Amino acid sequence: MRVLIQLRPAPDVVASVIDPGVRSAVADVVADLPGVLLDEAFTPVAVPRPVSPHGDLLAPHQRPRFSMAPEDASVLVRGEISDGELSLRSALLSSSVREVAGVYADPYIQGHPTCGGDGPVGDxxxxxxxxxxxxxxxxxxxxxxxxxxxxxxxxxxxxxxxxxxxxxxxxxxxxxxxxxxxxxxxxxxxxxxxxxxxxxxxxxxxxxxxxxxxxxxxxxxxxxxxxxxxxxxxxxxxxxxxxxxxxxxxxxxxxxxxxxxxxxxxxxxxxxxxxxxxxxxxxxxxxxxxxxxxxxxxxxxxxxxxxxxxxxxxxxxxxxxxxxxxxxxxxxxxxxxxxxxxxxxxxxxxxxxxxxxxxxxxxxxxxxxxxxxxxxxxxxxxxxxxxxxxxxxxxxxxxxxxxxxxxxxxxxxxxxxxxxxxxxxxxxxxxxxxxxxxxxxxxxxxx
Amino acid sequence: MALIQVRLPPEATLSDALRLLGLSDEDADPDYGLVAIAPGLQVLRVTEEAARRVSRDHADVFSDPRIEPGDG
CATH class of the missing domain: 3.40.50.200 (Peptidase S8/S53 domain)
Structure with a gap:
């Protein structure tokens, strides 16, 4: 299954990912993640952190603010985990690798697949x-x-x-x-x-x-x-x-x-x-x-x-x-x-x-x-x-x-x-x- | 309908199976007969009411669900 892995590396690493003048690679962010086939072609993406002056990060009825400061932001990389190991690997990654903040599904978002009522595709x-x-x-x-x-x-x-x-x-x-x-x-x-x-x-x-x-x-x-x-x-x-x-x-x-x-x-x-x-x-x-x-x-x-x-x-x-x-x-x-x-x-x-x-x-x-x-x-x-x-x-x-x-x-x-x-x-x-x-x-x- | 699985010699007939199970001719599908699925293991097709009367000592009762073609 394809996954997005949210990482919290050192602030200087996050800073270079954020810097538009620097082209970061996956290897600059993380060397290796056990059980994950990292996608080297995917450029790491910095993601801001929701913050609130009241300390409640995502409270309803409150418009969140976002911080892209290197000490707040995280970095997403993309990879693939074998279907049979998904649950175990996800749990192990989050618990044993300090930088891993989360593992998320990365579903295909292409146009709708061919369905029953659709016309023929090819002959x-x-x-x-x-x-x-x-x-x-x-x-x-x-x-x-x-x-x-x-x-x-x-x-x-x-x-x-x-x-x-x-x-x-x-x-x-x-x-x-x-x-x-x-x-x-x-x-x-x-x-x-x-x-x-x-x-x-x-x-x-x-x-x-x-x-x-x-x-x-x-x-x-x-x-x-x-x-x-x-x-x-x-x-x-x-x-x-x-x-x-x-x-x-x-x-x-x-x-x-x-x-x-x-x-x-x-x-x-x-x-x-x-x-x-x-x-x-x-x-x-x-x-x-x-x-x-x-x-x-x-x-x-x-x-x-x-x-x-x-x-x-x-x-x-x-x-x-x-x-x-x-x-x-x-x-x-x-x-x-x-x-x-x-x-x-x-x-x-x-x-x-x-x-x-x-x-x-x-x-x-x-x-x-x-x-x-x-x-x-x-x-x-x-x-x-x-x-x-x-x-x-x-x-x-x-x-x-x-x-x-x-x-x-x-x-x-x-x-x-x-x-x-x-x-x-x-x-x-x-x-x-x-x-x-x-x-x-x-x-x-x-x- | 239900499927009843019995263990009988390879030369056994539907009548032999019905006798073993204590069922009558009307309980089973005579056109279906006694079908061998493996050496010494056969099945017959009976009404669901008859399947409920069959002693589990002599036979195993299995579902006989509807099957359908798959269309996209």
Whole structure:
């Protein structure tokens, strides 16, 4: 987290910061602060001290005066503290470093981030450029032979093919539908699932899609129950185990989640889902990943700047399997690389370090749900496509799902300067860096 | 609806699970059936009223909340 640190150095140091004829640097004010990455580019700023002839510095109904005298004024410097150490470091700094008078948040004050109702930022061809998709394909990473399960509301293959300008492969035999939903893979109405399929094909156009329309299920007047996802994953487990053990490649993209705690048992109850790794869906997620599947979940659209109106969790909004330690939780950035305001922030409920990373969203794309492919719903399949592209030449036997997640963490384009943070995770997914890392692995294996 | 988790041999059927739990055919969703989530561990979908009658000695009861797509 970025912070402003208020210091009270010796009056002569403050005097030089105040002096417009002197250009002070951070090192002139403070040598080092433990646990803080000081921003050397930030020129220290002198801040006056409120004073009152009555001794009551900031009494209401009294207009304060301010003193910029070196013995009164303080100096602000800027830095960054790792999210995980924030509370401890802040307390330690204030208590153990004599010059530190306070540690304050330094939030971004840029224009409002991209929100749900905003128009598209860039288009799908720009996303392909940002993903360096053409470099992926020329290196043989185009998704051919890789199964990508779109667990959503069904795919309309004709619509996607028309938008992309090339054929789309749907594997009807390995697709599945929940009880009460006709099994017509690739022929469902154009909707959210078609957007997800389109976005997965941006990086992996030759992937084979498995159509898993769990969100079309209807039970007791409710669309889509978690039990449908349990049954879908049992099917995917069979699909995966039917693949030869040395060439397994199954990517599972999930752009859905639990928005409200109202239909769940409360955290702490043994039947709870949101916080409970023992819930059957969380168990089967771990089981499928353990068998070799790469599972991706959208982080959710409950970011603090502009949450979806359905968001019912007050804090820790990445819940249930979306925060599972064995999945890749995907947040969203627009094509400018800025986090979209609705992208859920960590920590997650099942695993602290969520989201894992971010991928592109909010661009003009499939035209399946409106002008823009929005939400972390779009970011998740964009990342799934990159994973499928990697899997073209690396089966789960060669690179386990856990190893692949580590590779994605390590190569992500860090959006802060201290590694992981709860807004962007490890950063924005970065296919050129992934290719470079795979190339290094190839060379070391050949040597 | 609720999810009931039981421990039965891999070849067990929904009828076996209902017998173990003391439930009738009407209590469960027959189209859903008995779904294996891990070796020897299965789930079935039952009404919430039936879930309340199930003995915790034989089974674990879990929530089956609504899930929704995320839109921006």
């Amino acid at each position: 799908w061809e720009e996303v392909r450029r940002l993903l360096h998709a053409y470099d992926l394909w020329s290196a043989g990473h185009d998704g051919e032979g890789v199964a990508v399960a779109i667990v959503d509301s069904g795919i309309n293959a004709d619509h996607i093919a028309a938008r992309l300008g090339h054929d789309v492969t749907i594997d009807a035999d390995r697709s599945w539908s929940p009880p009460g939903v006709n099994k017509t893979p690739g022929h469902y109405p154009v909707d959210h699932g078609s957007m997800c399929a389109f976005d997965a094909l941006l990086a992996a156009p030759k992937a084979t899609l498995l159509d898993i329309p769990i969100l079309l299920s209807r039970q007791d007047g409710v669309d889509g129950l978690l039990s449908d996802a349990v049954a879908a994953y049992a099917h995917l487990n069979n699909v995966l185990r039917a693949m030869p053990a040395d060439s397994r490649a199954l990517v599972v993209s999930n752009s859905w989640g639990l928005f409200s705690p109202r239909m769940d048992f409360p955290p702490g109850h043994p039947g709870n889902y949101s916080d409970n790794p023992a819930h059957p869906f969380n168990v089967i997620v771990g089981s499928l990943e353990g068998a070799g599947a790469d599972i991706l979940f959208s982080a959710g659209n409950c970011g603090r700047d502009c949450p979806d109106r359905r968001c019912g969790f007050r804090d820790r909004t990445i819940v249930g399997a979306n925060s599972h330690p064995d999945v890749l939780s995907v947040g969203g950035v627009d094509t400018r690389g800025e986090r979209v305001g609705y992208s859920s922030q960590g920590p997650g409920r099942l695993s602290e370090r969520k989201p894992d990373l971010c991928a592109y969203t909010h661009f003009a794309g499939s035209e399946a749900v409106g002008a823009a492919d929005t939400g972390t719903s779009a970011a998740c399949p964009v990342a799934a496509g990159v994973v499928a592209a990697v899997r073209t030449q690396r089966s789960a036997a060669e690179l386990s799902p856990a190893q692949l997640r580590t590779l994605l963490h390590r190569t992500a384009d860090d959006r802060s300067t201290v590694g992981f943070d709860h807004d962007y995770g490890y950063g924005v997914i970065d296919p050129p860096a992934i290719l470079a890392a795979l190339g290094r692995q190839n060379r070391s294996r050949a040597a």
